Amino acid sequence: MKTVKLTIDNKEIEVDSSLTVIQAAELAGIDIPKLCYDERLDIFGACRMCIVEIEGNRKLQTACSTKVREGMVVHTKTDRVIEARKDILGLLLDNHPNDCLICEKAGSCLLQDYAYEYGVKFRTHSGKTRDPYIDDTNPFYIYDAQKCILCGLCVRVCSRLQVTGAIDFVNRGFDTIIGTPFNDGLINSNCVSCGNCVSACPTGALMPKSKEKFRAWEVKKVKTTCAFCGVGCQINLLVKDDKVVGVEPVKDAVNEGLLCVKGKFSFNFINHPDRLNTPLLKEDGVFKEISWDRAYEIIKEKVDKYMEENGPDSFAGLSSARCTNEENYLFQKLFRAVLKTNNIDHCARL
């Protein structure tokens, strides 16, 4: 590995020569703002939020697309850089509806975060704003063109990471939006509803259709493992008032920030009213609610009876590929150590 030495905001660091300035800065603990950058994707260089001043260059450079060089001296927060970023944000906001008060993305929206950080307000202007366009045909998420900053992250995530290629930039110039090839609604495209574009969108342009209203600061995040398939994707459950209201992918994990439709959107079963709430005993063909104590009593009666009349091999158990390791372990322990039989299996074969 070849390394180079460079200075970023007076901090000297040595990094792999293949890195970009934005990556080197991250290693140095310096945060450079970015709207179209994702470390999993190749460089796009569209938003220009990541501009920095590099000594010896007259023009400001985009940190996400500039490779590090030996002896490079980078400044990420000079007045000139800050003014330029303000201009960029100002222009983006000119095209953006003044909706933050009611937008569910507020609190986790990069555009809003940067506007706050750089003190940029919505301004009144007589110029044109973009026409409203909403695609809500997909049952899981919605696209609102007015909130879209055309950073292209969704398009690139869909084509490079999910490799479905359902969406692209359509129309030209001022009328550019994100859409499907024939623009007849996301549901009629080859979109597989993985929601990976939604997870990547920095603004409120692509949003899950949530049953519950919630905002970033109202939820706690609990990292866990998706319960659907053997890939074992890592997810953050978003919890509000003891309810799971959303799911986001974990990037630094086996799934590299990707999910499928089940992991991303199928969480409503958790709080579903059909959930079983009490033990049920069938008497004369009808199920009646009973207490746990009563349930255990019945189990004991039955176990004693069959153990005496029929012996250990009259017991059998089916364990679950849906349950945890600890539960599978205890289940076989119950059958082996307590009921003294090896009649235990699970549905691994199905």
Add this chain to the structure above:
Amino acid sequence: MTNSIAEIKNNDTIFVIGSNTTETHPVIGAFIKQAVKKGAKLIVADPREIELSRFADVHLQLKPGTNIALINGMMNVIIENKLYDEEYINKNCENFEELARLVKNYPPERSAEICGVDKDLIIKAALIYANSPNAGIYYTMGVTQHSTGTHAVMSLSNLALLCGNIGKENAGINPLRGQNNVQGASDMGATPADLTGYQKIFHRESLEKFERAWSTKLSDRVGATITEMFKLIEEEKIKFLYIMGENPVVSDPDTNHVISALKKVDFLIVQDIFFTETCEYADLVLPAVSFAQKDGTFTNTERRVQRVRKAVKENGLAKPDWQIIMEIMNTLGYEKKYTEPKEIMKEISSLTPQYSGINYEKIDANGIQWPCKDKDDTGTKFLHKDKISRGKGLFMPVEYVKSRETPDDEYPFILTTGRILYHYHTRTMTGREEGLNEIAGSSYIEINDETANRLSIQNGDKVRVKSRRGEIITRAKVVNTIDRDVLFMPFHFTDGQANYLTNTFVDEIAKIPELKVSAVSIEKLKEEDHV
């Protein structure tokens, strides 16, 4: 998996057989597509045209149940052309001569005939696989759910050994496990012959180790598999059946048979998070909490033990499964108590060599791939690094044999079943998601367009499908992605439930049912039959 998910993107060649990966393991499917975009070659062997076949260099659209003939044919080409890894074989493998002798009888012409594919495609696939420095094999139930499933897996392992692809990074032989914790359930000994970590119950030393740890005597008699259990119930030998988190009325083959066994058993406990189809037949139903309401671990398909964390409270009186089992044990006089799953993991790692270095602190950030031997071990990215795990890699030549049920005049079509992207297993969870039902809400059967035309069946028509075990009504989905004599049905749905048709022939070694091949008939429902 012998290897890791992250390695997929660095395979030079990916051979996907019997796996509709983009639907069953979508994120792995995405990684496979990324690899192809980066330049990897892709070979797909599947009876249907699937999303991955559009990315493939070769798609072998073989008849269901002919995997072994295909793999033997590929090995024939590799051996005839001396493309195998001689040095690797000399160093690591035994029984090469036997293999060479057997596959000599599978020239590509013969395999092509059996599999119903063009012989040039078999040759092409063999050359691509053999000429790649790093080739990984990926498979799922399309390989295992056959009466010859275990043999097909051996056959794949022969192929991988032949080209030196085992014990190597970015290659290997990689079963993709279907349900979230199938790997873990097997690791934990939820099978009739194994204690945790595949320690055999008939192996004296292992059994004694557990007897000491659990302070009790244990039986060394191998127990019954799921299919055997249903038989033993009918013979009135099994009286008490406890089902935790499974829904065999929908997921298991030959539904009528399953139902009659569940009706017959004296006492049935079903423990689940919803009132499933199987609960109907229970005497006692116990409410469990979902994955989001408890702590624990799942082990994914690449052997990575990862944390499950409690995010929301228990609903009603429902309890975590571990707590219910523990309380039952305590009620029955076994005193051991655990206050949290972490303590159970401690006991697991003390008894399970592959898990001995695993604890909750260590797996907190990123999980760990077993084997993990001690507290300093950071886990194992790919298996068999220095030597093939059994000492030497043994070639196990296997002959192709026909599926147990083949089409005849009465049942002229092969029905094959599988999963779709939008649902999980028996839909107890995904069936309650409106959006998923909006996209995929009901059962269907895929039928080739020419066949449909011949039988005057149109897209969306109601059809009756019959097998020797039962009949169902579902809707036809007319496609051009499946062979003329093959039909496909997802097994998730209860309105037109595929498993009424499937058979219970099992693979004698792994006891996996032959869900991928049943002989059926199909007819358009007449007006007056409409129900």
